[in-house]
Amino acid sequence: MSHLNAxxxxxxxxxxxxxxxxxxxxxxxxxxxxxxxxWLTPEAMEDIGDLCGVTAAEVRGTASFYDMLHTEPVGTYxxxxxxxxxxxxxxxxxxxxxxxxxxxxxxGGTTPDGVFTLHEAECxxxxxxxxCVQVNHRYxxxxxxxxxxxxxxxxxxxxxxxxxxxxxxxxxxxxxxxLEAGRAEIAAERKAMAQAQxxxxxxxxxxxxxxxxxx
Amino acid sequence: MxxxxxPKIITSRVGYDxxxxxxxxxxxxxxxxxxxxxxxxxxxxxAEVDAASLLGRGGAGFPxxxxxxxxxxxxxxxxxxxxxxxxxxxxxxxxxIERDPHQILxxxxxxxxxxxxxxxxxYLRGEFALGLERLQSAxxxxxxxxxxxxxxxxxxxxxDIVVHPGAGAYIxxxxxxxxxxxxxxxxxxRIKPPYFPAAIGLYGEPTVVxxxxxxxxIPWIILNGGAAFAALGAGRSTxxxxxxxxxxxxxxxxxxLEMVKTTFRDLIYAPVLGGGIRGSNTLxxxxxxxxxxxxxxxxxxxxxxxxxxxGNEGSMLGSGSVVVMDSATCMVRAAWRITKFFSNESCGQxxxxxxxxxxxxxxxxxxxxxxxxxxxxxxxxxxxDNISPGLHWPPQQTTICVLGPSIPSSIASGIRMFxxxxxxxxxxxxxxxx
Numbered sequence: 001m002s003h004l005n006a007x008x009x010x011x012x013x014x015x016x017x018x019x020x021x022x023x024x025x026x027x028x029x030x031x032x033x034x035x036x037x038x039w040l041t042p043e044a045m046e047d048i049g050d051l052c053g054v055t056a057a058e059v060r061g062t063a064s065f066y067d068m069l070h071t072e073p074v075g076t077y078x079x080x081x082x083x084x085x086x087x088x089x090x091x092x093x094x095x096x097x098x099x100x101x102x103x104x105x106x107x108g109g110t111t112p113d114g115v116f117t118l119h120e121a122e123c124x125x126x127x128x129x130x131x132c133v134q135v136n137h138r139y140x141x142x143x144x145x146x147x148x149x150x151x152x153x154x155x156x157x158x159x160x161x162x163x164x165x166x167x168x169x170x171x172x173x174x175x176x177x178x179l180e181a182g183r184a185e186i187a188a189e190r191k192a193m194a195q196a197q198x199x200x201x202x203x204x205x206x207x208x209x210x211x212x213x214x215x
Numbered sequence: 216m217x218x219x220x221x222p223k224i225i226t227s228r229v230g231y232d233x234x235x236x237x238x239x240x241x242x243x244x245x246x247x248x249x250x251x252x253x254x255x256x257x258x259x260x261x262a263e264v265d266a267a268s269l270l271g272r273g274g275a276g277f278p279x280x281x282x283x284x285x286x287x288x289x290x291x292x293x294x295x296x297x298x299x300x301x302x303x304x305x306x307x308x309x310x311x312i313e314r315d316p317h318q319i320l321x322x323x324x325x326x327x328x329x330x331x332x333x334x335x336x337x338y339l340r341g342e343f344a345l346g347l348e349r350l351q352s353a354x355x356x357x358x359x360x361x362x363x364x365x366x367x368x369x370x371x372x373x374x375d376i377v378v379h380p381g382a383g384a385y386i387x388x389x390x391x392x393x394x395x396x397x398x399x400x401x402x403x404x405r406i407k408p409p410y411f412p413a414a415i416g417l418y419g420e421p422t423v424v425x426x427x428x429x430x431x432x433i434p435w436i437i438l439n440g441g442a443a444f445a446a447l448g449a450g451r452s453t454x455x456x457x458x459x460x461x462x463x464x465x466x467x468x469x470x471x472l473e474m475v476k477t478t479f480r481d482l483i484y485a486p487v488l489g490g491g492i493r494g495s496n497t498l499x500x501x502x503x504x505x506x507x508x509x510x511x512x513x514x515x516x517x518x519x520x521x522x523x524x525x526g527n528e529g530s531m532l533g534s535g536s537v538v539v540m541d542s543a544t545c546m547v548r549a550a551w552r553i554t555k556f557f558s559n560e561s562c563g564q565x566x567x568x569x570x571x572x573x574x575x576x577x578x579x580x581x582x583x584x585x586x587x588x589x590x591x592x593x594x595x596x597x598x599x600d601n602i603s604p605g606l607h608w609p610p611q612q613t614t615i616c617v618l619g620p621s622i623p624s625s626i627a628s629g630i631r632m633f634x635x636x637x638x639x640x641x642x643x644x645x646x647x648x649x
Contacts, residue, residue: 018377020334021418026399027382031341052399065401065562067383068341080342084303085506085538086461088552122385122556123303124342127459127536128467137344170380171347176355179334180364181373186333189373193331194290197258 003043008036012051017178023052026062030069034168039070068137075110077155078167080121081143082132087123090130091144096120098145102152115156117167135160136167218481218488221447221473224455225431229314235349237356240317246362248434252325253370260329264433266441268453273297273388273426274505274534276522278451282423283330285413292420294332295397295412296323298339298346298427299381299388302505303556305536307457308427310469312339312346315431316353320376322430324363325437327374330423334375337427338393341381351378385560389616390424392562403562404616428457428535448474452521452532458482462501462539465490475521479503479511482520483539496541500632504533506553507621509608510628529608545648547640550629551579557622567602568619574598575626582637585645592630592637599623 002009012032016025029051033044045059052059063069081099083092100106103116110117126132129142133151140151154160165172228234228243240246252260265280296319300308311319319337327335339347354376357363365373379397381387387396391405394417409415416422432454436444445453452474460482461467470488472481479501483489492498498513509530511518518524525532540549558572575598581587596606603610603620606627610620630637639647 021398023399024379024397027341027396028380030382031380054399062399062401063382065384066341066381069382083552084556085502085549085553086304086467088549089462089538089540089544122559123301123305125300125306125309125340127304127306127461128469130461130467134342137342139345170341170344171351173348173351173355175351175378177358177364179375179377180358181375183333185365186373189371190290190331190333193257197256200256200258 002047003041004033004036004047008032011174012047014175014178016051018175023054026052026054026059027066027069030059030063030066031168031170034070035170036168038076038166038168039073073110073114074167075117076115076166077135077164078117078119078137080119080124080134080137082121082124082130082134084121084123086127087131090142092131095131095133095143095145095148099148102149116152135164137170138164140164218472218477218485221455221476222435223471224435224444225311225315225318225428225457226469226471228318229310234314235316235353237317237353237360240315244438245317245434246321246360248437249321249324249328249362250368252328252437253368253372257329257331260325260437263436263441264326264329267432267436267444268441268451269429269432269436269444270452270522271426272428272432272456272535273390274302274507276532279425279429282411282413282425283326285411290421291330291332291413291423292334293417293422294323294327294330294335295390295394295417295422295424296335296337296427296430297388297390297393297424298337298343299393300340300343300427300534301385301388301560302507302534302536303553304459304461304502304538305505305534306459306461307469307535309343309346311427311431311457312343313349316346316350317357318431318434319350319427320353320357320363322433323376324367324374325433326423326425326430327376328372332374332423334377336377336379336397336417338379338381338387338397341383347378347380354378384562385556386562386616386618389618392616393424394422401562403564404618406615448476448521449519450475450521451523456520456532456535458520459534459536460489460539461536463493463496463541463544464539465493472520475519475524477520478517479520479537480516482537483516489539492539492541494541496543498539499542499544500540500546500628502536502538502540502625504531505536506538506556507531507617507624508533509624510632512632526609531608543648545583545646546629546633546636547579547583548646548648550625551576551583553625554579554622557618561618562616565614565619567613568622571598571602571619572622575622579626582640583646585640585643587637587641589638589641591641592634595626596630599626 387402392402
């Protein structure tokens with residue numbers, strides 16, 4: 001019995017086919033499962049294990065290493081407030097404190113209605129926009145306590161649905177084509193080129209060159 | 216000094232609203248470098264990159280051409296591009312990925328041709344949701360344009376590129392950890408030797424790992440020649456570099472500057488760049504190359520932005536991020552937050568890093584919050600010395616990767632430069648900046 005729905009199964013198959021080894025698709029498949037369920041469920045880990053040729057325990061063992069993969073439910077909107085050095089200098093600890101009181105919970109918690117989860121994040125690589133905040137891994141611009149309250153209002157009222165999908169949906173652009181170059185064709189192309197290179201090098205040596213431009 | 220006269224090699228398009236589209240890319244010379252490269256021999260393409268003396272832009276600053284030439288002795292199987300930008304206060308790859316994804320793809324294609332690899336992967340940091348969408352869209356466009364895939368531009372050269380998302384782990388920026396992650400495993404750095412994935416990389420096959428910004432330079436180098444690139448900058452630091460300026464400056468941002476020809480003073484104070492320190496405060500210290508780098512005081516502000524120029528003074532240009540801290544900054548708090556970061560991101564394989572980072576973080580926390588003791592300063596230095604013997608830069612290593620030895624940088628800098636400030640925290644039983 002598959003936990004992933006038919007559409008997700010199809011997309012999972014496409015992902016696995018992109019790699020020389022199926023296990024390489026493990027993390028992309030975890031993102032896919034989170035897109036369906038909002039988090040990484042034990043049932044999804046069974047499916048992913050089957051697709052990658054590993055056990056569900058190995059999927060959990062890998063997934064638990066990564067901050068973005070949640071083995072417990074999280075809110076519809078996961079709010080990540082960066083407090084690393086650039087944001088610290090821009091007042092991040094104060095903003096985080098404000099966020100806790102605005103949401104009525106501590107960092108790491110989820111609101112009882114299941115709408116918001118609050119995380120303290122490491123650097124999100126947008127350091128000229130401090131304090132840097134992401135909602136479901138989408139940047140929402142430099143935040144202060146005032147703008148943060150407005151952001152919560154917008155999220156609650158559904159005014160950000162177009163640019164911030166529910167938690168779990170990471171990439172809304174699907175790869176348009178499978179791999180185009182078959183392994184046999186690539187191998188033949190590379191072999192022919194290697195032979196041509198060897199001939200050029202030999203010709204250069206014969207004409208008194210230094211063995212070609214590569215050395 | 217003419218700060219802005221050098222050509223914009225990698226940021227020429229970022230001013231356009233539609234800079235990430237194929238249409239804009241083609242209208243501004245896009246994929247011309249690839250067409251030119253495909254008409255050359257692979258060894259001639261590699262020779263141009265060698266001639267450019269392009270240093271890798273990921274942080275270690277290893278010459279890209281030399282990395283490639285190690286490979287050319289053996290057939291290369293994979294090219295893996297590192298777009299896992301996570302070094303705190305570094306945000307230049309983020310800009311290049313979101314604003315000019317086709318430029319990265321073109322760089323990857325040219326490099327893959329030079330190295331004759333069989334497949335290329337671009338590993339992007341998972342938190343870059345928009346970047347992942349932009350790069351995947353660009354890749355879809357490039358396939359339709361026949362710049363990627365089978366028989367590219369009817370040249371007889373074929374290549375597939377896969378955009379691969381990470382899932383939130385700083386350590387996956389370490390190249391062997393990135394390969395582990397790309398294999399679907401925990402991001403544990405691999406034991407060295409072999410020092411380079413050139414020997415044993417992805418799935419045990421020879422693999423070249425290059426940074427996103429490194430790739431972004433390749434199309435320009437092929438179009439304009441390696442010599443034109445090498446003519447910019449000075450010494451080993453050729454070309455331009457995208458510097459990410461953050462912290463207490465009026466105009467933080469990413470600035471593409473000619474290497475060596477610009478100083479930290481220019482970057483921080485020039486009106487067209489950082490615009491000076493915010494408010495009426497003065498410069499207290501700055502971090503010259505990501506939080507792994509030892510700090511500099513105002514006495515070092517006239518150093519040029521060059522790899523060796525910074526390296527010779529005991530720090531590093533690293534990831535190209537500069538963090539400015541003004542006179543109102545609490546250095547204990549800064550060192551504590553940076554150490555907390557390393558503690559969070561230690562992968563846990565090596566005891567000195569895993570345990571040491573947590574101990575150091577807790578000691579710094581108690582000093583900052585009024586429970587510190589005078590002997591804590593010696594304790595911090597002693598623990599740091601156990602992670603990185605001698606506490607100098609470049610560091611000695613007791614761990615598999617360089618994350619561990621990076622932990623003491625901010626602590627040793629803080630205590631050496633601002634010992635009195637640490638002691639005031641202890642004597643007054645709290646932070647004087649609160």
